[in-house]
Amino acid sequence: MIGGGRDAFIGAVHRMAANLDGQIELVAGCFSSDAEKSRLSGQDLFLALGRVYSSYEQMAEREAKLPAAQRLDFVSIVTPNHLHAPIATAFLQQGFHVVCDKPMTRTLEEAAALREVVNRSGKIFALTHNYTGYPMVKEARELVGRGEIGRVLKIVAEYPQGWLLDQIEASGHKQASWRTNPEQAGASCCIGDIGTHAENLGRYITGLEIDSLCADFTAFIPGRALEDDGNLLVRYKGGAKGILYASQISAGEENNLSIRIYGTKGSLAWKQEHPNELTFHPKDQPARILRRGNGYVSDVAKKFTRLPFGHPEAFIEAFANIYTEVTRAIRDRLEGKPAADYDFPTVEDGVAGMAFIETAVKSASSDQKWISLIKH
C-alpha cells in the first residue's frame, strides 16, 4: 500500500476491504512521505519493519528485487490524486499489478500517458470506482442488459454531500485541504471527487457514452479555488438525456449518491445509502423492491454477495468486491490461466473519467451550450 497512513480515510477502507475475505495479506507499504509516520503506520499494521518504506520509489525498487515467493503481488495506491500517476507508473514498470484510487490522475493527459504505461506493461490495473461493486448495482446492470427497462431514455444521477459547507480546509482538515487544492486535486473538486463516481455508475449500469454536456460550476464558499457544486445536463450517444449533479455544500446530505434510469419499458432506482435495495418499476405495473441475497436476483449479483438476505451488506463489502475480482485476475495470471471477463474498473474507465471531468471543467467556463466529450 502507498498512502493511507494514520488519519487517512480511504487507506483504511482499502485495508478493510482487502482483509475481508482472508485472500489478501498486507506485507509492505509506504504510508506517508514522512518516514516516521510511515514507520508508525506500518507498526500499527503489524508489518515487518524492513518492508515499511518512506518513499514509493524505494519501495518499488526494493520489492522488485525480493525473491518471487516474498515479493508483493500488487500495490494499492491511496494517495491524493496528483501522486496516482507517478506511483502507478513506478510500480507497473517494476512489474507489479496496481490497484489505484479514483480519479485516476490529475489531468486527462496524465491519464492517457498512464494508459500507455499500463498497456505496455501488460500488468493488471484496477481503479476503485467502488460503487460499481455493490451487488444491486450489478443487478441493475443485468436488468438493463436483459432489456427489462427497454431502451434507456433518461438518467438522473445525483451525488449531494454537505461536508464542505464550511471552509474546513482553512483550519487544516486534511481530506478537505487536498481536494480543494488544484495542485493536488486537479482542475475540479466536486465533479472530480464525486461527480466522476456518478458518471461512472451511469456508464457501468447502462453502457451509454456521453456525447456532450453542459455544466454549471459554483464555488459557493468564498476563497475556494475549485467548484464545490456542479450541475450538468447531459446528452448521451443514441439520444438519451441526463441530469448529473454533485455537490459538497448541500446541508444535511451525507454521501447520497443515487441513480434513476428511465427506459421505454420501465425504470430503476438505487440509492447508495440503502444499497441492499433496487427498485425496478416496470411500466404500468407495481414497483418491485429487489433485495440483495434473494433467489430471484441474477447470478452476478449473487456472486458478489456474502451474507443472506436481510443481513445487510454495505460500503466495505462493495469495495471488497473490486478486490475480489482483482484477486481472481491476479490468481489466474499466477496460475497461468487465460484472462477471464473480470468485473472491475480498468485504466479505460480512468481515462473516460478524466475526459468527463475535463469536459465538464471546459463547459463550466464556456458560453457555448453543449461541449462535446473530449476525445480520449
Add this chain to the structure above:
Amino acid sequence: MIGGGRDAFIGAVHRMAANLDGQIELVAGCFSSDAEKSRLSGQDLFLALGRVYSSYEQMAEREAKLPAAQRLDFVSIVTPNHLHAPIATAFLQQGFHVVCDKPMTRTLEEAAALREVVNRSGKIFALTHNYTGYPMVKEARELVGRGEIGRVLKIVAEYPQGWLLDQIEASGHKQASWRTNPEQAGASCCIGDIGTHAENLGRYITGLEIDSLCADFTAFIPGRALEDDGNLLVRYKGGAKGILYASQISAGEENNLSIRIYGTKGSLAWKQEHPNELTFHPKDQPARILRRGNGYVSDVAKKFTRLPFGHPEAFIEAFANIYTEVTRAIRDRLEGKPAADYDFPTVEDGVAGMAFIETAVKSASSDQKWISLIKH
C-alpha cells in the same frame, strides 16, 4: 364553473375542493362547448337547468343580469389552456371574480394582457397553483422566511411523471390530446403543464427569482410536436443555483413533484406524494421530520390544516386551501372589509409562470448557454 364536464379531470377536483368546507355552492356552469354535454353535466351536479349554459359568453352575460342575491360570486375556469384568457376576460369584464387553472394563458403576451384586464377590473383573480396550498409547503416557506436554513444556495425541483410514455393522444385520450397540441397547450407541453408548478413551488417557498436558465427539451415520443421532457439548469438572482426538471415519460413515476432547498444553515425536503411530512435538516444536526398538525408547526401551517396529526390530508385539501383564501378575500370584499394579506397565487404568479415557460422554450432552441428570464 366553466369547463369540467363529464370525463374531465381537473373540474371534478375543483368541485371537491370547493365543496369541502361547505362555504361554496355551485350554482351555475358551462361545462362543455357541446350544449347537450353541458346540460347533462349540470344535471349530474343538481344545478337548476336555467343556469347551465352552452357558451361562456352567454353565461357571463346572463349571470351579470341576475339580481345580486342570486348572481354568482365568482367563476372557476377549468378548461384547456388556450381558453383561459378569453373566458377570464369575459367574466372579469362582467364584474365577476375569477379562479383560473394554470398555466394562466397560452402565451406570455396573453398573460400580460390578462393582467391588464384584472388590474383594470379590480376583481379578485386566483390561479390554482395548488401545490402551494399544502400546509407543509407553507411551513417550508415559513422556515425559509425565518432564516432557519440561512441563505438559500441551491434548489433542486423535480417533477417526473410517466403517463405520456405511450402516445396515448393518438388514440384520443382527452387529457393527453390537448396537452400535446400547441394550439391548445401553447408552446410547451411538459414544462408548461407541470414544470411551471415546480417553478412556482420554488418561488413560493424561497422568494427567489430566476435570473437566467438553460433548458434541454426532448420529445421522446415520435410524432409529438411538444416536449415531453424538459431539464433545466437555473441561476437565481442573488447567486443561488438550481436544477429544475419535469418529465412525462419517466416510467413508473406518478406525480412525483419534489423539492429540496439547501441553505447555508440547513436544508428542506418535501415530496408531494407524501405531503404531510417536511424534512428539515439543520447543518450538523439530525434531520427532523416535521409533520402536519403538530403543535410545533407554524401558525400558518396550522391555519390551513383540517385534521389532527396522523390523520393524513392530501391533494384535495391543498387544493381547497386556495379556495379557502379566495373565499376569505371575496367575503371581505362583500362585507366591505379592507383587503388582507391573502395567501393564494395571483395574476402576477400567472405572468411570471408564462415568462418562465417562454424563456425555457426559447432556451431549448438556442445554442446560447444562458437565457435571461424574459421581462414581464
Add this chain to the structure above:
Amino acid sequence: MIGGGRDAFIGAVHRMAANLDGQIELVAGCFSSDAEKSRLSGQDLFLALGRVYSSYEQMAEREAKLPAAQRLDFVSIVTPNHLHAPIATAFLQQGFHVVCDKPMTRTLEEAAALREVVNRSGKIFALTHNYTGYPMVKEARELVGRGEIGRVLKIVAEYPQGWLLDQIEASGHKQASWRTNPEQAGASCCIGDIGTHAENLGRYITGLEIDSLCADFTAFIPGRALEDDGNLLVRYKGGAKGILYASQISAGEENNLSIRIYGTKGSLAWKQEHPNELTFHPKDQPARILRRGNGYVSDVAKKFTRLPFGHPEAFIEAFANIYTEVTRAIRDRLEGKPAADYDFPTVEDGVAGMAFIETAVKSASSDQKWISLIKH
C-alpha cells in the same frame, strides 16, 4: 347531524366527508345539548334556524313530521359513545336511516339491543369504521379474497398513538375527557376507541373471526380509570394467530394504525399514515408496491378512487367512501331498487366490535390465559 358542534373533532370530519361529492346536503342538526351552542353551530353551517335543535328527541320527532320532500333522509350520530344507542334508537324508530360513529355503543348489551331495533326498523344503519374506506384496504381485501397470499397464518395489527401521554383530561381537554371516562366511553378507553378499528380492519381484510384472546391492559397515567395501552395475543378461528395492540401513550406516534397479514403464499402490509400504498410481498419474489389509482388495482379499489395516481387521497376521502355507499343504499331504497351488496360497516360490525371490546376487558382482568370471544 347529532353532535359535532363547535370544537368537536369527528363531527367536522363527517361533514367534510359528506360534502365531498356534492351528493349530501346538511339540512338539520342538533349539535350540542347546550341550546345556544347548537344554535351557533347551526348558524356556522348555514342551516335554517328552524331546523337546528337543542335535543335529539325533539329533532327526531319534528323532522318525522315534515313533508317527505323536506324531511331529512338520514342522520349522522357523532356524539360520545354513551349517547349512540339512545339517539340511534330514537331516529330509527321515527323511520330515519342512521350513520353512527364507532364504537357503536357503551356495552355489548346495548349493542345487541340496538341490533334488534335496527332489524325491526328495516332501516339502513352504517357504522363509520372509516379505515375500511381506504381504496388500498379494499385492495388488500380483494387480494386475500383472490387467494394471492394463500391461507392467512398471522395478523399483526398495531395502533399506537401518543396524545394521552400527558393527563390532558385533567385540564379539560374535551376529546380526552370523555374517552377516559367510563360513564361516557364504556369499559375501555384505548381498545374501545382505537383497538376496535384495528380489530375491524383485520376482520374486514381477511374475514377471520377471533376465537379467543389474551389481553394485558395498562393505565400508565396515574389516576386514569381506563386503560391507555392494551396489548393482545389473538387466536383466530381456523388456526391463524395474531398480535393486536393499541396505545395512546406511545410518545411520538400520531395515528399510526398499521396491519401486516402473512399467508402461506405471501404477505400484505398497509399503514394508515401512507394510505395510498399497499405492499404485497409474494413469497420468494420481490415486494410489490401497489399504489392507488393505477390500472393494475382491482375494480373495487378503483370504484372508491377519486383522483389519478400520484395525486394522494387520504383520510377524508376514505371517510367519504362510507358515505358514498350509504348514499347509494339510501338512493336505491328511495328509488325502489332491490338492495345491492353495499360495502359499509353495519350493525353486525358494531355488535362484533363490542364483543371484541368486552372480551378484551374481561381478559385483561383475568388470570386465565385464553378468553373465548363472548357470544354475540
Add this chain to the structure above:
Amino acid sequence: MIGGGRDAFIGAVHRMAANLDGQIELVAGCFSSDAEKSRLSGQDLFLALGRVYSSYEQMAEREAKLPAAQRLDFVSIVTPNHLHAPIATAFLQQGFHVVCDKPMTRTLEEAAALREVVNRSGKIFALTHNYTGYPMVKEARELVGRGEIGRVLKIVAEYPQGWLLDQIEASGHKQASWRTNPEQAGASCCIGDIGTHAENLGRYITGLEIDSLCADFTAFIPGRALEDDGNLLVRYKGGAKGILYASQISAGEENNLSIRIYGTKGSLAWKQEHPNELTFHPKDQPARILRRGNGYVSDVAKKFTRLPFGHPEAFIEAFANIYTEVTRAIRDRLEGKPAADYDFPTVEDGVAGMAFIETAVKSASSDQKWISLIKH
C-alpha cells in the same frame, strides 16, 4: 474456530468479522466432525495442515501444549447449539478464552453449569449477540441511559423472518435441519434462534429485566417439532410492558429485527435492515433521524464506527465490534492491564437468554396467563 466448515453460514460471518480490522489471525480450527471436510475447509483458509483438527477435544488438548507464542489466544465456537457447552468447557478448561455463538447452550441447566466453568476458569467468555454491536444500538442505549426518553413504558420488539415457511428441513437444508431439531436446537426453534436476539436487544438498550411473560407458540408447518412462530406479552420489572415476537414463517420478511422503545419523554425506533439510522422522537417535537458517523452522536457510537457518515456500515461491522471488544479484553489481559468496562455480551447474558427461552417454552404450554421469569 470450531465449526464453520464449507457450507456453514455463521462461521464465515465470524471470520469476516474477525478479519476486518487486521487484529486477529486465524491459526487453527476444527471445522467439521468430518475429518476430510475439516481438512478441506482449513485448506481453503490457508491454515497450516498441522493445525486443522477433526475433533475439538484433540484441538483443545494439542493447542494447549503449544508454546505460548504459537498457541492460539481464543477460540470461536460456531457450531449448532447443543455443542456450545461441551466445546466451550473443553477450551476454557485448557485455559483458552472463548467466543461463542448464541443461544449459549441447549438448556438453562447447561447454561448455569457453563457459567460455573467460566467463573472458575477466570477466562474471557463472549457471546455473539451481534445486534448489540451496531453503533446506533449503542446510541439508543446511551440515549436511554441519559434519560432522553424518560422512564421506559413500553418495548415493542419484533423479529419476523420468512425462510422457514416451506419445510426446507425435509429436503436436507442444513441451517433449517438443526434449528428445527430439538436434539440440536433445544426446546425452542424460533424464540431460541431469533427471539433471544430481540430479548437481548431490549435488555441491552433499556437495562430492563423481564418479570413475567405470556407466550403463544405455533408450529405452522405440519411435522415441525418446534415452534416456528412465537408471540409474547411481557411485563418488565418496574412496570413497563412489552410485546416481543419472532417468526420464521412470515412470507416476505428477511431478517427484520426491529425495536421501538416508548418512554415518558420520547421514543426510539431502530430497524436492523437499515442499521445506520436511529429515530429519536421527543414528545411533542419532530422526530429526529440520527445517523451513524455524525458529530452529534455519542462517543460510544463513534468508538464503534469505522466509516464516515453516508458510507453505510452493516452486519459484518456490527459483528466485528464484538470481536473488537474481545480483542481489547484479551490484549489487556496479555499486557497485564486491569480489566476495563468492556462492551460485549457475557456468560451472564447467555444464562439470562436461556432463562428467557425456557420461560417462554414453559408459558407456551401453560394455561396460566403470566409465568415468572425462571430464576437463573
